[in-house]
Amino acid sequence: MTRREEEMSEKRKKHKAEDSGDDVPRDAHEKPADPSGAERGTVSKAHDREAESALKPSADKAAKAAAAAKARAADVKKKPKEKKKEEPPEPSPQQPLLDSFVQVIREKAGEGAVETSFINRKDGHRPTIVVPANQWASVARLLAEEAQLAFDYLQNLSGVDYEDYLEVVIHLTSLKHGHSLCVKVKTDREEAQVPSVAKVWPAADWHEREVFDLMGIRFVGHPELKRILMPDHWVGHPLRKDYVPYDQEI
Amino acid sequence: MPLRTEEMLLNVGPQHPSTHGVFRLILRIDGEIIQEATPVIGYLHRGTEKLAEDLTYTQIIPYTDRMDYLNAMNNNHAVVLAVEKLMGVTVPERAEYLRVIVDELNRVASHLVWFGTYLMDIGAVSPFLYAFKDREKIVDLFNELCGARLTYNYMRVGGVKWDATAEWIEKVKQLIPYLRSQYDEYMDLVGGNEIFLARVKGVGKYDADTAIKYGLSGPGLRCTGVKRDLRKDDPYSVYDRFTFDVPVSTAGDCQARFFLRMEEILQSLSIVEQAVANIPDGPVMAKIPRVIRPPEGEVFSAVENPRGELGVHLVSKGKDKPWRIHWKRPSFSNLQILPRLLKGENVANLIAILGAVDIVLGDVDA
Numbered sequence: 304m305t306r307r308e309e310e311m312s313e314k315r316k317k318h319k320a321e322d323s324g325d326d327v328p329r330d331a332h333e334k335p336a337d338p339s340g341a342e343r344g345t346v347s348k349a350h351d352r353e354a355e356s357a358l359k360p361s362a363d364k365a366a367k368a369a370a371a372a373k374a375r376a377a378d379v380k381k382k383p384k385e386k387k388k389e390e391p392p393e394p395s396p397q398q399p400l401l402d403s404f405v406q407v408i409r410e411k412a413g414e415g416a417v418e419t420s421f422i423n424r425k426d427g428h429r430p431t432i433v434v435p436a437n438q439w440a441s442v443a444r445l446l447a448e449e450a451q452l453a454f455d456y457l458q459n460l461s462g463v464d465y466e467d468y469l470e471v472v473i474h475l476t477s478l479k480h481g482h483s484l485c486v487k488v489k490t491d492r493e494e495a496q497v498p499s500v501a502k503v504w505p506a507a508d509w510h511e512r513e514v515f516d517l518m519g520i521r522f523v524g525h526p527e528l529k530r531i532l533m534p535d536h537w538v539g540h541p542l543r544k545d546y547v548p549y550d551q552e553i
Numbered sequence: 554m555p556l557r558t559e560e561m562l563l564n565v566g567p568q569h570p571s572t573h574g575v576f577r578l579i580l581r582i583d584g585e586i587i588q589e590a591t592p593v594i595g596y597l598h599r600g601t602e603k604l605a606e607d608l609t610y611t612q613i614i615p616y617t618d619r620m621d622y623l624n625a626m627n628n629n630h631a632v633v634l635a636v637e638k639l640m641g642v643t644v645p646e647r648a649e650y651l652r653v654i655v656d657e658l659n660r661v662a663s664h665l666v667w668f669g670t671y672l673m674d675i676g677a678v679s680p681f682l683y684a685f686k687d688r689e690k691i692v693d694l695f696n697e698l699c700g701a702r703l704t705y706n707y708m709r710v711g712g713v714k715w716d717a718t719a720e721w722i723e724k725v726k727q728l729i730p731y732l733r734s735q736y737d738e739y740m741d742l743v744g745g746n747e748i749f750l751a752r753v754k755g756v757g758k759y760d761a762d763t764a765i766k767y768g769l770s771g772p773g774l775r776c777t778g779v780k781r782d783l784r785k786d787d788p789y790s791v792y793d794r795f796t797f798d799v800p801v802s803t804a805g806d807c808q809a810r811f812f813l814r815m816e817e818i819l820q821s822l823s824i825v826e827q828a829v830a831n832i833p834d835g836p837v838m839a840k841i842p843r844v845i846r847p848p849e850g851e852v853f854s855a856v857e858n859p860r861g862e863l864g865v866h867l868v869s870k871g872k873d874k875p876w877r878i879h880w881k882r883p884s885f886s887n888l889q890i891l892p893r894l895l896k897g898e899n900v901a902n903l904i905a906i907l908g909a910v911d912i913v914l915g916d917v918d919a
Contacts, residue, residue, distance in 0.1 A: 423850075423851060423852075425638070425639055425641075425851070425852055426638070426639075426850070426851060426852040426853060426854075427638065427852075429853070455765050455766075456765055456768065457768050458853075458862070458881065459853060459855075459864045459866055459879070459881040461866045461879035461881070462879075463877045464877070472851075472866060474853050474866070478765060478779065481786075504766065505766050505768075505889070506766065506768025506889065507768075508889060509886065509889050510886070513885075517602070517603075531594065532594065532595040532598040532918060533598065534595070541600060542603055542877075
């Protein structure tokens with residue numbers, strides 16, 4: 304078992320090294336994308352639509368990278384970036400709702416209980432909040448129990464690997480009030496730990512086990528945290544981006 | 554002399570005819586009474602979510618056929634809906650109508666399979682034959698439309714792959730009265746059968762609070778009086794144009810779930826009838842780029858499957874393949890309540906309760 308794990312980690316290191324090796328030239332390509340964007344544009348006009356659509360994301364990316372750098376310099380997060388994207392910052396119809404959620408949570412659980420909040424416009428203006436992992440347990444209880452929020456129905460719980468960090472995404476709905484909310488809890492990749500909410504919403508039980516199984520996030524306080532889809536003796540967490548399958552043949 | 558009793562472990566499955574797939578239950582029983590039930594799943598796990606990260610959006614669609622294999626049309630719909638939401642695509646009217654027609658026909662077919670197999674589970678074999686005979690008529694229509702009986706791969710981002718001919722629409726129109734008359738027959742044979750009704754009455758009962766807490770959806774939630782159906786509450790496609798009821802019951806037992814599903818067959822037939830009567834002419838595909846690259850972003854969208862809500866959580870980084878796609882499968886979350894329902898029940902009720910939860914193992918394990 305231990306030997307197996309050692310092999311795994313070695314493989315992973317190799318894989319990582321290859322990856323970063325790949326990344327260097329890719330980055331080099333992308334960094335000068337700003338000035339060469341126009342050049343590429345003229346070329347792509349001669350080409351088909353496909354190339355044009357390929358250009359768009361890279362241009363977007365460059366703009367975003369610039370925005371991110373600026374944001375970092377100004378030491379503020381997200382909000383200025385969003386404003387820049389949507390030039391006429393039409394307030395979302397869901398904004399007052401989100402503000403009221405955030406206000407209630409901050410009043411009851413402290414200022415730090417909501418890291419950021421924003422409206423996910425692409426997702427039908429879904430109110431979204433980012434909660435620090437160490438506050439998630441108390442915020443979850445608040446979301447479920449506070450009469451004004453009353454998020455009684457857990458629609459979905461999934462995990463995303465963003466390579467720098469892992470994220471647990473929870474989609475909640477209130478059958479009482481008819482509003483819904485997306486909660487994101489970020490966690491470190493190496494020491495992936497998030498408080499369990501299986502006691503608040505029993506529906507989260509298997510979903511958390513699934514995320515633990517496939518993404519390797521430990522849900523602290525879960526009644527029975529063990530693999531659910533993969534066999535118990537499986538090595539590694541398949542949905543991680545750096546996952547290398549353990550092959551018995553080699 | 555006192556009678557010596559002790560608890561026993563009983564293994565059910567994974568190869569058991571009444572689990573409709575590979576599902577295993579470990580029961581701790583005291584005589585005939587179940588003390589604890591531990592479901593073991595994952596035998597059909599194919600890693601669809603991982604595979605999908607290496608597939609283009611069009612290539613993902615056939616994989617969804619194989620999740621809830623009794624209900625591939627709605628699965629197709631869920632995934633294309635999420636991509637369309639992220640891209641902001643408007644689907645042509647005719648395609649939306651075709652989607653609704655096949656969704657609802659598939660719902661009828663799925664409920665018929667449930668009806669037949671559930672009755673067979675609890676000891677009546679002939680309803681199974683009736684149900685499968687009629688379901689075959691729907692499946693044949695699908696075969697004619699898209700060339701497959703079960704794994705349709707019919708929908709695409711921006712529309713549907715194949716247009717329906719006028720003859721096909723005509724056949725659907727003719728099928729509806731036939732299925733209605735068959736429905737009456739089922740209700741005569743089974744819905745009015747004292748033995749059946751007594752067998753499932755009060756079995757596997759739970760209340761609305763429990764259902765909500767366990768995140769149940771579909772008939773499992775509506776049988777407790779919670780009126781939640783995404784086709785009404787969060788209408789996708791063109792569902793807001795049709796008049797139909799969302800059947801609700803307050804009994805919360807297996808009998809209520811039986812009647813709800815049967816009633817849903819009628820409602821679905823009514824939607825199909827309205828859709829085939831009003832289907833407009835026109836294209837069935839929107840103009841979308843050949844390579845589908847949704848913008849960077851994240852969406853969650855859900856459709857109402859026969860078994861509950863099928864949600865798709867999609868994270869895109871602007872590439873032609875998803876960064877992450879997660880399916881919130883209704884069978885997976887509905888199955889969670891099973892240990893609670895079985896606790897303290899008689900072993901004989903196990904199959905009746907499991908059958909009424911209505912799981913498809915492809916959907917549980919993904």
